[in-house]
Amino acid sequence: MDTLVQVLLDGMLNGMLYALVALGLCLIWGVMDVINFAHGEYVMVAMYVSYWLGFLAKVDPLISIFAGGAFIFILGALTYKLIIHYTVGKPPLSALLATFGLAMLLKNLCLNRFTPNFRILSDTWLGDRTFQLGFLIVPVPQLVTAVLALLVIGLIFYMIRSTRFGWAVQATAMDKEAAELMGINTERIYILVFGIGGATVGIAGGIMPTYLAVHPEVGTMFGLIAFICVAMGGFGSIPGTLMAAILVGVVEALSGYYIAPVFKYVAVFGLYLAVVFLRPKGIFGW
Amino acid sequence: MNALKRKDLFWLALVALAALLPAVSAVSANSFSMHVLILILLYASMSQAWNIIGGYGGQVSFGHSVFFGIGAYGAGMAVVTYGLSPWPGILIGMLAAAVVAVLISYPCFKLSGHYFAIATFAIVEIFNRVFLVWYWVGGALGLDYPIVEEGLKNLMWYDTKTGYFYCALALFVLVFGIVRFLEGHRFGYQLRAVREGQETAESLGVNSTAIKLAAMALSAALAALCGAFFVQYNLRVDPPMVMSLDMSMKFVLVTILGGAGTLAGPLLGAAVLIPLQEYTRALWGGLGGGVDLIIFGLLIIIIVVKQPAGISGIVRDIAKRIGRRPTAAKGGTSYGAA
Amino acid sequence: MALLEIRDVTKKFGELVANDRVSFTVDTGAIVGLIGPNGAGKTTLFNCISGLLKTSSGRIFFDGIEITGLPSYRIARMGAVRTFQVVRPLKDMTVFDNVLVGAFLHATGGTQARETAETCIGMCNLTEYADKPAGDLPIGIKKRLELARALAARPKLLMLDEVMAGLTSTEVKTALELIRRIRDNGVTLLIVEHIMEAIMPIADKVVVLDGGIMIAEGPPDQISSDERVISAYLGAKFSRRLQAGRKEGTHA
Numbered sequence: 001m002d003t004l005v006q007v008l009l010d011g012m013l014n015g016m017l018y019a020l021v022a023l024g025l026c027l028i029w030g031v032m033d034v035i036n037f038a039h040g041e042y043v044m045v046a047m048y049v050s051y052w053l054g055f056l057a058k059v060d061p062l063i064s065i066f067a068g069g070a071f072i073f074i075l076g077a078l079t080y081k082l083i084i085h086y087t088v089g090k091p092p093l094s095a096l097l098a099t100f101g102l103a104m105l106l107k108n109l110c111l112n113r114f115t116p117n118f119r120i121l122s123d124t125w126l127g128d129r130t131f132q133l134g135f136l137i138v139p140v141p142q143l144v145t146a147v148l149a150l151l152v153i154g155l156i157f158y159m160i161r162s163t164r165f166g167w168a169v170q171a172t173a174m175d176k177e178a179a180e181l182m183g184i185n186t187e188r189i190y191i192l193v194f195g196i197g198g199a200t201v202g203i204a205g206g207i208m209p210t211y212l213a214v215h216p217e218v219g220t221m222f223g224l225i226a227f228i229c230v231a232m233g234g235f236g237s238i239p240g241t242l243m244a245a246i247l248v249g250v251v252e253a254l255s256g257y258y259i260a261p262v263f264k265y266v267a268v269f270g271l272y273l274a275v276v277f278l279r280p281k282g283i284f285g286w
Numbered sequence: 287m288n289a290l291k292r293k294d295l296f297w298l299a300l301v302a303l304a305a306l307l308p309a310v311s312a313v314s315a316n317s318f319s320m321h322v323l324i325l326i327l328l329y330a331s332m333s334q335a336w337n338i339i340g341g342y343g344g345q346v347s348f349g350h351s352v353f354f355g356i357g358a359y360g361a362g363m364a365v366v367t368y369g370l371s372p373w374p375g376i377l378i379g380m381l382a383a384a385v386v387a388v389l390i391s392y393p394c395f396k397l398s399g400h401y402f403a404i405a406t407f408a409i410v411e412i413f414n415r416v417f418l419v420w421y422w423v424g425g426a427l428g429l430d431y432p433i434v435e436e437g438l439k440n441l442m443w444y445d446t447k448t449g450y451f452y453c454a455l456a457l458f459v460l461v462f463g464i465v466r467f468l469e470g471h472r473f474g475y476q477l478r479a480v481r482e483g484q485e486t487a488e489s490l491g492v493n494s495t496a497i498k499l500a501a502m503a504l505s506a507a508l509a510a511l512c513g514a515f516f517v518q519y520n521l522r523v524d525p526p527m528v529m530s531l532d533m534s535m536k537f538v539l540v541t542i543l544g545g546a547g548t549l550a551g552p553l554l555g556a557a558v559l560i561p562l563q564e565y566t567r568a569l570w571g572g573l574g575g576g577v578d579l580i581i582f583g584l585l586i587i588i589i590v591v592k593q594p595a596g597i598s599g600i601v602r603d604i605a606k607r608i609g610r611r612p613t614a615a616k617g618g619t620s621y622g623a624a
Numbered sequence: 625m626a627l628l629e630i631r632d633v634t635k636k637f638g639e640l641v642a643n644d645r646v647s648f649t650v651d652t653g654a655i656v657g658l659i660g661p662n663g664a665g666k667t668t669l670f671n672c673i674s675g676l677l678k679t680s681s682g683r684i685f686f687d688g689i690e691i692t693g694l695p696s697y698r699i700a701r702m703g704a705v706r707t708f709q710v711v712r713p714l715k716d717m718t719v720f721d722n723v724l725v726g727a728f729l730h731a732t733g734g735t736q737a738r739e740t741a742e743t744c745i746g747m748c749n750l751t752e753y754a755d756k757p758a759g760d761l762p763i764g765i766k767k768r769l770e771l772a773r774a775l776a777a778r779p780k781l782l783m784l785d786e787v788m789a790g791l792t793s794t795e796v797k798t799a800l801e802l803i804r805r806i807r808d809n810g811v812t813l814l815i816v817e818h819i820m821e822a823i824m825p826i827a828d829k830v831v832v833l834d835g836g837i838m839i840a841e842g843p844p845d846q847i848s849s850d851e852r853v854i855s856a857y858l859g860a861k862f863s864r865r866l867q868a869g870r871k872e873g874t875h876a
Contacts, residue, residue, distance in 0.1 A: 035400050086591040092399050093346050094590050097542055100535065101586030108576030108583065216576075220531070224411070227404045266415045269408035276401055277393050472728045472737070479725040482714035489674060489708070490777050491700035491729035547716075 002135045007257045008250060009136055015249020016146035019242045020204040021222050022229035023153055024076075024197030027160075030236025031173040031193045033092060034084055037099035040223020041106040042072050042198055046205025047214045048110060054121045054209065061124055065148070065206025069199040076198020077191050084194065085187075103223070111216040118213040126210060141210045148207070152200055157238045169193060173236065221265070228272045247271070294466070297549075304455055308448045318568065320447040324519065326553075326560045327454035328512060329540055331461040333552035335508035336537040338465060341546030342474065343501045344481030349390065349406035350509050351533035352413045353383040357510025358517040358528045359417075362429040365440070367422075372441050376514040380507040387506030388499050395498055410534050417525040428524025429517075441518045450519055457515055461508050466549055477501055478547070509537070539582070543589055545598030554597040558585075626685075627652040627781055627812050628673070628704070633682035635668055642668040644836040645682065650781065650829075655803070655813045657823040657844070660833035661857055666816045667709055669833070670785050673814075674706045675699040687780065701729065703780035707770045707787060709816070715759030719750055719769055722758050726776035740776050748772040748802065763790055775806065782806065784815045788822040796822050824848060832856070 025039050036042075046068040053059040053067055083102060087094040129140035160166035171179040172189045180186050212218070229248055233240030248268050255267035307323065308314040336350050360379020361372040368375075394405050418426050434440045436449075443449035468474040479487035480494045488494055517523045527533075544555025559582060566578040593599045626649040635643040642665045650656045658666050671677040673684055675696030683692045691699050700706075705726075714722050723741040731737035745751055748768045753761060758769060767787060774782060784803075788796050796819070803826060807813055817823035823830070824844045832840040832847060834856040840847055847853055 029400075033400075035403070083587060083591060090594060093403070094594060096400070096403060097539070098587050098590040100539070101583045101590065103583070104535075104579050104586070105583030108579040111576040112580065224404075224407055224531075227400075228408070231401055231404055260419070262415050262419055266412050269411050272408050273405060276397060276405060471734055472731075475721065475725050475728055478717060478721075479714050482716060483712050485676065485696070486708070486712040486714065487725070488695070488697040489676070489700055489706055490726050490773065491697050491705075492725070493695075493697045 003257070006136055007253050009138065010142075011250035011253025012246055013139070013142040013146045013249070014253065015246035016149040017142070017204060017208075018222075018225050018229055018249055019245035020145075020149035020152060021201055022226040022233075022241045022245050023156060023238065024200040025226045026230045026233070026236065026238055026241040027156070027169075027193050027197045027200075029230055031169055032084070032088070032190055034087070034095040035092075035099070035227065036079070036084075036194075036197070037096055037223065038079065038103040038106060039099075039197075039201065039226050040219035040221070041103045042075065042201040042219070043205050043208075043222045044110065044214075044216065044219030045075065045106060046072050046202040047209050047212070047218060048114065049202070050206045051119055051121055051209040051214045054124060055119075058123075061121065061207045061210055062126065062144075065203045068202035068206045070202070072202030072205070073195040073199035076201075077195040079198070080191050080194035084190070103219075107216050107219065114216070116216055118215045119209070120211075120213050121209040124210050126207070128211075139211065141207050145204070145207045148203065152203060153238065153242055156196070156200065160238065165192075225268065228268065232272055232275045297462070297466070301455070301459055305452075308451055314446065314448060317447060318564075320451060322561055322564050324447060324450050324454045325564065326556045327451075327458045328515060328519075329536070329560055330553040330556040331454075331457045331515075332509060332512040332537055333540040333544070333555060334461045334465055335505050335512060337541050337546060337552055338468070338477075338508070339498070339501045339505040340538065341541055341548070341551065342465075342469075342477050342481065343498060343505075344547075345391075345395070345498060345502070346403060346538065347391075347406045347502075348403060348531070348534045348538060349409045350505070350537040351529050351531070352410055353387060353506040353509040354513035354516070354533060354537075355413065355417070355523075355525070355528035356383040356386065357513030358523045359423055359429070359513075360510065361441075361514035362431075362517045362523045363423065365431060365434070366424075366429040371439050372514065372518055373439075376511065379514055380510045383506040383510035384503040387502045391499060391502045392495075395495065406534075407531060410529060410531055414525050414529045417529055424524070426524065428522060428527070431517075431521040441515075442521075453515060453518075457512065461512075462549065462553075464504075464508070469549060473497070473500070481547075539586055541596075543582075543585060543596055545596030548596075548598045550601075551596055551598045554601075558597065625652045626650065627687060628814065629685040630669075630673070631683045631685070633669065633672055633684060634680045635665075635672055635677060636680045641836050643672065643679075643833075646833065646836075646838045647682075648831045648838065648841055650812060650814050652812055653807070653810070654828040655807055655815065655826050657827035657830040658814060658816045658833065659818070659820075659823060659830060659847075662818075663835075664833040664856075665836040666833055667785055670706060670783055670816060673699075674704065674783065700777065703778075704783065705774045705777045705779035705781070706783035707774050707785055709785040709789070711763070711766045711770045713758035713761070713766050713769055715757065717758060718755050719758050719761070719765075720745065720754040722769055723750075723773045723776045726773040729777040740778070744772040744776040747775065747805070749798075764795060767791070771802075775811075779811060781812045781814060784813065786816055786818055788817060788819050793821075800826055820848075 021043055025036060028034055028036050049068045049071050050061050050064045053064040054061055079099070079102060083098050084095055087098055126141045126144060130137050131140065160169055168179070168184045169189055171182065171184055172186045176186050225248060229241050229245040233242070233244035248271070251267050251271055252264045256264035259267070313319055332354065339345050340347060357376070357379040360375040360382065362375070364370045364372050364375025390409055394402055397405055417423055434442060436443050441453065476487065476492045476497050479490065479492055480497055484494045513528060516528070540555035540559055541552050543558060544553065545551030562581060563578040570577060589596055595602070628650040631647050632645045633643055634641065634645055646669060658669070660666055668677065672679045675691070675694055675698070678693055683690060685691065686699070686702060686704050689702070691702065714725065720741060723744055724737055727737040727740040731740055745754055748771055750765065750768055750772055753765055758766070761769070771784070771787060788799055791799060800822065803813060815823060827844050829842065830844050830847045831838060832853050839852045839856060840850045
């Protein structure tokens, strides 16, 4: 029983991380119906930013999350401006394939510059800390990431729901042309959404190098899981993505512990297939 | 219709030229250039197999590495696990791939756009993991080929690559020939109609589900055949080598780069990517510092954004500018209707 | 002999009743017009007949066989082929290839299919466009393509959905001649039309829908003086004025 709760805790914490990564994709997918295949690679780049800042300049990850956020914001905005902008009129697969090209580009640039070696940040303020909560061992970096995730998700959700900017985003998502007729600069909205989507990922990548090894391939699985969370949660639904992400984290942890580590992702992907065949619009989709 | 026959003659001449290449000693003596040529033929065939469902059919599947892998394992197990010649394994592999393809696609075709794409990723990952732990197929260690007698019966040659070259050429002729045939007959037209507008096609009597499943089955069987050749050439197979997302993306991207929905596209794409890949690896060793993929990534971005019809689209535009009689391309300029 | 029989066909979208117990027949060799104001349910009825939509209730018979609920490709194969109101060319294929897809439905081989395609293209005056991609053409040509493609599928019943919309009056005349020729070749026609001058001259029978209900059925001249029809198109007030005008002997 104790182990079950521990596993559940680890799964939920991990799920929160997935939620933060998926949030960016949810925004992008919801507003412009684009799958950013390079989303996972954004995570990888953010992790490298945090790693190098920490390794070379001894900047603590808690601070470099801001640098990561800013860096990926710019990366996201550039991705839109230079690539996605041109795929808007074309079949939806264009954006997917173009961003796959971007993913390949980013991954191999990092491979080329940084070698495939695995790297981990040690000597940070949070370090390997854990604390006891009864019988539970709570890992501090993961907990901080989870709390951060909730904060950011809540912030973005509030922003979309209750600010003028957020309403402009919703309007653009529902009908781009109508929004333009209302005087909304949809081009700017798209740039900002891609930027914000990137920034959230940048923040997510910030603390991870303390407990997750950084290497060029690390982003791929994050990307896939982000897609799954967004798809299962229902197109464009932030609460849906959050729930789906926690579900994914829990399923991954449970199947990893009780079946076999290699089957973690089989369960997650199997879950996706089950949901999508039974409820094609996602759990909360519209 | 004369334009068609001219095109066919061009292809036949190309194949004849290729068949004569090993006779040129400068080529056949250089093992590396033979290797590059063989890989070009293999990747062209693989991509052409994908082209059937992905280009002509408009169903962009990222799951083809599963079929490729089934074909590889089919041949591999026949040789390694059962000590037979690979041929029975090849046939079984092709059949199994077709069956798996139909079983998977039937529910998947009900999904739209992005959901379909992600479902195909999910399937690759599942197969990958399953094969990693499956004892019967060799698990994570994969299958390593023993030394057997050379020749066509065992589909293996050790001294030179000439045997493999002609095999690859035969594979190329088979796959391209099938697609060329279908292109001009009822199946090809109905398949493309489904791509351009499923409801419209059905209003003209096309059973779109049956056509898509048939295209998928054929595509999978041919992909499996390519996988079988791969393992016979590589003498080794394990799950990450064949049943991976990276391999799946190669099927897709080579075709997109060359021009999906066209006959020449897969060859053009392979002819660009493979030399790029092999020569950068030769120059920089190992993974080549990923330079080939950096360039490939850039190329993909540029192609998708600027010229979705790929290299064949670029060639077509140049031909138009030179002022030859512009004939509308057979096949598609778009590679997917969501 | 009724080629097509619609019996009490009703189609609901949630609470909205698009077709309400519509019943009529189309005799073999006839040209039947289906008219009615916007939103009357004409295209919905077409979609039910051609299998694109499932009826909520009611039955449809074609050539003596019940086709209610069959998928659209089966209905097309049986010989009931339709065109779309908003044209649907197969964009990345040439005009010729578009028509060829239609021809392959019944052709026994490539050669026969190509012959059929060429005939239909000739009939619809599309020969000069044959090699052009269908997506790039002006709307009038696209409409002709839609027609040629449906013809190539050798229909027994050809269902045209607003084929004349957007055509100039000269183009309408040419289209009418073409339709007459098609009927003379043994094809039965069910035509949804919005433009009176287009349908009244050639129809043997006209069916009028309004708000999902069939309000009149009969020969064209009977329909054009039917009070309910006039009222549906022009409103009750004008209809009364018309009636008053007629009583006084003045033409409307």
